Structure formats: structure tokens, C-alpha cells
Amino acid sequence: AQSVSQHNHHVILSEAASLELGCNYSYGGTVNLFWYVQYPGQHLQLLLKYFSGDPLVKGIKGFEAEFIKSKFSFNLRKPSVQWSDTAEYFCAVNAEQAGTALIFGKGTTLSVSS
Amino acid sequence: KAGVTQTPRYLIKTRGQQVTLSCSPISGHRSVSWYQQTPGQGLQFLFEYFSETQRNKGNFPGRFSGRQFSNSRSEMNVSTLELGDSALYLCASSLHRRTDTYEQYFGPGTRLTVT
Numbered sequence: 624a625q626s627v628s629q630h631n632h633h634v635i636l637s638e639a640a641s642l643e644l645g646c647n648y649s650y651g652g653t654v655n656l657f658w659y660v661q662y663p664g665q666h667l668q669l670l671l672k673y674f675s676g677d678p679l680v681k682g683i684k685g686f687e688a689e690f691i692k693s694k695f696s697f698n699l700r701k702p703s704v705q706w707s708d709t710a711e712y713f714c715a716v717n718a719e720q721a722g723t724a725l726i727f728g729k730g731t732t733l734s735v736s737s
Numbered sequence: 738k739a740g741v742t743q744t745p746r747y748l749i750k751t752r753g754q755q756v757t758l759s760c761s762p763i764s765g766h767r768s769v770s771w772y773q774q775t776p777g778q779g780l781q782f783l784f785e786y787f788s789e790t791q792r793n794k795g796n797f798p799g800r801f802s803g804r805q806f807s808n809s810r811s812e813m814n815v816s817t818l819e820l821g822d823s824a825l826y827l828c829a830s831s832l833h834r835r836t837d838t839y840e841q842y843f844g845p846g847t848r849l850t851v852t
Contacts, residue, residue, distance in 0.1 A: 657840075659843075666740070666741075666843050666844065666845050666846075667827065667829075667843040668843070669840050669841075669842075672840060713779075713780065715780075721793060722768075722785050722787070722792045722793040723768050723770055723785055723793075723829075723831055723841060724770065724782045724785055724793050724795070725770075725772075725780075725782060725841065726782065727772075727779055727780035727781075728779070729779040730779060730780075
């Protein structure tokens with residue numbers, strides 16, 4: 624069965640620190656990859672997505688992610704976090720035969736102190 | 738354009754009862770998916786509807802069912818509620834089923850508490 628692992632459950636950073644959140648998935652076929660963010664009290668919203676092409680994708684609010692096929696990884700990065708980045712981050716995978724169904728990781732809570 | 742709306746936002750039910758949750762997708766979106774979010778299991782896919790047909794189903798018991806209407810609005814039903822069904826139920830809509838550019842837009846969820 625497909626699964627998604629997010630390595631860090633809770634990350635605490637100071638403003639201006641760099642961020643990298645790990646995500647690995649288990650599925651041997653073609654996948655689409657996503658990072659979603661859930662700010663306190665708000666809906667899940669899409670940060671960025673990878674379908675094909677350049678494995679380095681850029682999303683909203685200065686976030687980027689790199690797809691490394693050989694490592695089944697799709698890590699999220701941001702060079703300098705802000706207090707407003709405090710949120711829960713979810714990595715998700717969609718397999719080729721699964722329609723629009725997303726398999727989510729358990730999420731990483733990011734706390735940024737000012 | 739209005740986002741995905743879900744009603745009701747909060748619901749309290751008793752074990753053994755049944756419940757129906759409603760989702761209105763973004764105008765023009767034809768695919769609706771449902772997810773269950775709990776602290777222990779995280780976000781889990783329930784089912785996907787497209788053009789009034791269930792296209793995909795997650796690993797949930799038959800007590801969980803859904804349907805989609807001709808206007809793409811969707812409902813999900815949970816019968817014989819159990820305490821473990823307490824969760825946030827999220828609906829997501831997308832324009833297409835799966836193309837190179839599809840993305841899902843999530844609603845605010847319905848918080849179901851079973852007592």
C-alpha cells in the first residue's frame with residue numbers, strides 16, 4: 624500500500640532560520656506530489672505541487688520543494704522563515720491510478736518564534 | 738468565486754445514530770473527494786465522486802457512504818456511529834479528475850463529535 628512519511632512531527636525555529644521538512648513516499652509508479660499548509664483556524668491550502676519536468680518546484684510564500692525520484696523524496700524548503708509561517712505542513716502523494724485521491728503524511732507542526 | 742462550502746460546521750451525535758454531511762464544490766468543479774482527519778490517523782481518503790459516480794474508495798467500512806448530485810454537490814453519510822468516527826471531515830473539489838494541472842481545493846470541514 625502507498626504511504627507517506629514525514630520525518631519531523633514538530634519543528635521549532637527562530638525567525639530567519641532556514642527550514643527543511645522531509646517527506647518520503649512508498650510507491651513505485653508515476654506520482655504527483657504536493658505540499659499543503661494549514662494555518663491555525665484556516666483551511667488546508669496548496670503550497671506547491673509537482674507533476675513532471677523540473678524537479679525543483681517553487682510555490683507560494685517563498686517555499687520550494689525538490690523531487691528526488693531515486694530517493695522517493697519530496698522535501699520542502701524555505702531559506703528564511705517568518706513568524707507567519709507557523710502552521711501544520713502536510714506532504715501528499717497522488718498515484719497514477721488513484722484518480723484524485725491523495726495519500727497524506729501525518730503532518731509536521733512548525734512553530735516559529737519572533 | 739466562492740470556495741468549497743461544507744454544512745454543518747459542527748455536529749454532535751450519539752453512538753448508533755446516523756449522520757449526513759454536505760459539501761458544495763467550487764462552481765464548475767466536477768470532482769469531489771472526502772477525507773477524514775483525526776489526531777491519531779491524520780488525513781485519510783474516504784472516497785471520490787465525479788459525474789455522480791464513485792470513482793475511488795478508501796479503506797473505510799461500509800457504514801461510510803456518499804453520493805453526488807447532478808449539480809456536483811455531494812453528501813456523505815455515516816450510519817451506526819461509533820466513538821471512533823469523531824473527526825474533522827473534509828471535502829475537496831477539483832475541476833478535473835486527474836490531468837497534469839489538477840489541484841484540489843479544500844473546504845473548512847465538518848467537526849463531528851460522537852458521544
